[in-house]
Amino acid sequence: MNFDLIKSLEKVFWSKVDKTGDCWLWVGGVLSDGYGGFGIQYHKHHYSYRAHRISHSLAHNRPVPDNILVCHKCDNPLCVNPNHLFLGTPSDNSADMIEKGRSGKGRKKRPSSCVRGESHGLAKLTTIEVQKIRTIVSQPNRQSYEQIGQQFGINQSHVRRIAEREVWKHV
Ligand SMILES: [Zn+2]
Numbered sequence: 001m002n003f004d005l006i007k008s009l010e011k012v013f014w015s016k017v018d019k020t021g022d023c024w025l026w027v028g029g030v031l032s033d034g035y036g037g038f039g040i041q042y043h044k045h046h047y048s049y050r051a052h053r054i055s056h057s058l059a060h061n062r063p064v065p066d067n068i069l070v071c072h073k074c075d076n077p078l079c080v081n082p083n084h085l086f087l088g089t090p091s092d093n094s095a096d097m098i099e100k101g102r103s104g105k106g107r108k109k110r111p112s113s114c115v116r117g118e119s120h121g122l123a124k125l126t127t128i129e130v131q132k133i134r135t136i137v138s139q140p141n142r143q144s145y146e147q148i149g150q151q152f153g154i155n156q157s158h159v160r161r162i163a164e165r166e167v168w169k170h171v
Contacts, residue, residue, distance in 0.1 A: 001064065002052070003062070005042055006063075009040060010058055013058065023076050023078075023081055024119055024125065025076075025078050027127070030063075034078075035052060035078070036050065036051030036052065036078050036080060037049070037050065037051060038050070041123040052077070052079065053070045053078070055080035056082055056087070058087075059082030060134060069089075071087070071088045087144070127171050130162055130168045130171045132152075132162070134162065137159070145157075145160050145163070
């Protein structure tokens with residue numbers, strides 16, 4: 001992490017954050033794994049950083065080492081509120097997952113889980129798509145959740161969870 005470069009772009013970074021809710025939402029680009037991506041073009045190089053890692057670094061005024069994870073208390077990969085982030089090591093994370101496996105409960109319900117996009121299931125969606133899904137669902141002669149899901153590349157249970165505000169509550 002090029003921390004001096006990041007610090008010089010601190011204003012640009014926060015200009016891409018919606019701080020109106022409890023979770024501060026990254027409104028810039030979204031990486032394929034569901035995390036916010038902060039792309040920087042510098043001296044002909046392109047750097048891409050995870051937005052929540054940048055947020056943690058800026059809030060604590062020091063870079064996050066590559067081998068340390070930045071985890072979400074709020075289970076929202078796009079949240080960059082430093083108060084919702086905590087540091088963990090990969091071994092913490094696997095111990096955490098083993099414990100969750102034993103408990104038989106979903107990881108997402110656990111407040112301390114490290115959200116990882118590929119298991120989050122909503123990685124492909126943007127805030128705008130979530131709003132569109134809710135608009136479609138609210139119409140009187142709407143399509144089935146399955147049909148709606150097909151349009152957005154997600155399955156019907158995710159459509160239902162979005163519609164019932166089990167997920168993306170802040171949108
Ligand atoms: Zn949050």
